[in-house]
Amino acid sequence: MTVRADDDAVPTEHTPPPRRRVESVVLVHTGDGKGKSTSAFGMVVRAVARDWRVGVVQFLKSGKWQVGEERVCRDRLGVDWFAIGEGFTWESEDLSQDEAVARAAWEHTRAMLAGGEHRLVVLDEITYPMTWGWISTADVVAAIAERPPTVNVVCTGRGAPDELVTLADTVTEMRKVKHIYDTGVLAKKGIDY
Amino acid sequence: MTVRADDDAVPTEHTPPPRRRVESVVLVHTGDGKGKSTSAFGMVVRAVARDWRVGVVQFLKSGKWQVGEERVCRDRLGVDWFAIGEGFTWESEDLSQDEAVARAAWEHTRAMLAGGEHRLVVLDEITYPMTWGWISTADVVAAIAERPPTVNVVCTGRGAPDELVTLADTVTEMRKVKHIYDTGVLAKKGIDY
Numbered sequence: 001m002t003v004r005a006d007d008d009a010v011p012t013e014h015t016p017p018p019r020r021r022v023e024s025v026v027l028v029h030t031g032d033g034k035g036k037s038t039s040a041f042g043m044v045v046r047a048v049a050r051d052w053r054v055g056v057v058q059f060l061k062s063g064k065w066q067v068g069e070e071r072v073c074r075d076r077l078g079v080d081w082f083a084i085g086e087g088f089t090w091e092s093e094d095l096s097q098d099e100a101v102a103r104a105a106w107e108h109t110r111a112m113l114a115g116g117e118h119r120l121v122v123l124d125e126i127t128y129p130m131t132w133g134w135i136s137t138a139d140v141v142a143a144i145a146e147r148p149p150t151v152n153v154v155c156t157g158r159g160a161p162d163e164l165v166t167l168a169d170t171v172t173e174m175r176k177v178k179h180i181y182d183t184g185v186l187a188k189k190g191i192d193y
Numbered sequence: 194m195t196v197r198a199d200d201d202a203v204p205t206e207h208t209p210p211p212r213r214r215v216e217s218v219v220l221v222h223t224g225d226g227k228g229k230s231t232s233a234f235g236m237v238v239r240a241v242a243r244d245w246r247v248g249v250v251q252f253l254k255s256g257k258w259q260v261g262e263e264r265v266c267r268d269r270l271g272v273d274w275f276a277i278g279e280g281f282t283w284e285s286e287d288l289s290q291d292e293a294v295a296r297a298a299w300e301h302t303r304a305m306l307a308g309g310e311h312r313l314v315v316l317d318e319i320t321y322p323m324t325w326g327w328i329s330t331a332d333v334v335a336a337i338a339e340r341p342p343t344v345n346v347v348c349t350g351r352g353a354p355d356e357l358v359t360l361a362d363t364v365t366e367m368r369k370v371k372h373i374y375d376t377g378v379l380a381k382k383g384i385d386y
Binding site: 045177 | 215218220221222223224226227228229230231232233234235236237238239240241242243245261262264265266269270312313345358361362363364365366367368369370371372373374376378381382383384386
């Protein structure tokens with residue numbers, strides 16, 4: 001073992017990286033706990049408070065955010081809200097139809113991202129159609145990577161693909177510590193939906 | 194080892210607990226990741242969408258939710274908002290003053306919980322004054338446990354005390370997977386505050 005004479009030259013503290021600003025960020029909320037979509041909608045309120053134009057695309061028709069939330073976001077907060085299946089007759093027995101609807105939502109999203117009119121775009125539960133192979137993870141990652149620099153993006157859903165995690169600036173896993181459902185309690189209106 | 198003759202009697206599947214309804218729930222958002230407060234505010238939007246009366250108490254003056262969020266919640270969503278330090282001259286150098294302000298916020302909270310007029314009460318960043326010993330964890334847990342049965346409660350903050358976790362119905366840990374701050378990027382208006 002070599003003993004260094006100049007001990008003062010050995011850093012004893014972690015040097016933080018130089019501080020910098022970015023124009024926009026990509027966030028991912030994943031994991032099996034609560035709060036992935038709810039936190040994204042809290043971010044909607046924050047963005048609205050900054051007078052940002054906000055867009056939301058729901059990728060699951062049975063998402064946590066339903067008619068009431070959509071109404072509040074649209075009417076009171078002025079959010080551009082695109083719920084999957086709009087303009088479609090949803091046939092839940094028909095997987096090819098589900099896939100077509102997810103693809104249409106993605107095309108809408110791609111245009112919204114590229115348009116650059118929104119400072120915040122929430123892609124709620126987008127991980128599921130990626131996981132199911134209905135929309136291409138590579139396409140999603142590319143469209144987010146190539147967005148106009150003013151557009152912030154939040155993606156939610158369990159099982160975020162590695163490529164999306166790699167692209168994202170900030171990734172949070174919502175981890176279930178305990179959940180009342182496990183004790184047999186039913187989902188509650190106002191709290192869970 | 195005893196071999197049972199009646200193998201059919203051995204359960205091979207987990208039996209779910211009987212389903213039941215509760216009038217209200219207590220949720221805790223803890224951990225070092227993002228989304229604890231933000232998710233609580235998403236719940237505010239959800240509750241407002243159900244026409245619930247909502248109360249928010251901020252226990253940190255430098256909380257993530259600031260003037261803009263407070264304005265949106267108060268003015269557009271009709272939330273009863275109590276920011277710590279209201280009516281006080283805050284002297285951040287004076288710990289005894291900080292403690293007095295936290296205690297006053299807690300007295301306000303205790304009355305709000307007991308009053309039963311709110312279907313949702315958010316106690317934002319309440320874990321910190323508990324951790325610092327400024328308000329009694331036992332008092333907080335007792336007041337929540339004894340609340341009118343219609344009042345749902347959400348507590349946020351790192352390091353939730355065990356007694357609060359035990360009392361809570363649902364506990365979520367927001368775990369940091371990666372965070373852009375670690376690369377030197379500064380907090381962004383509209384996203385982080």
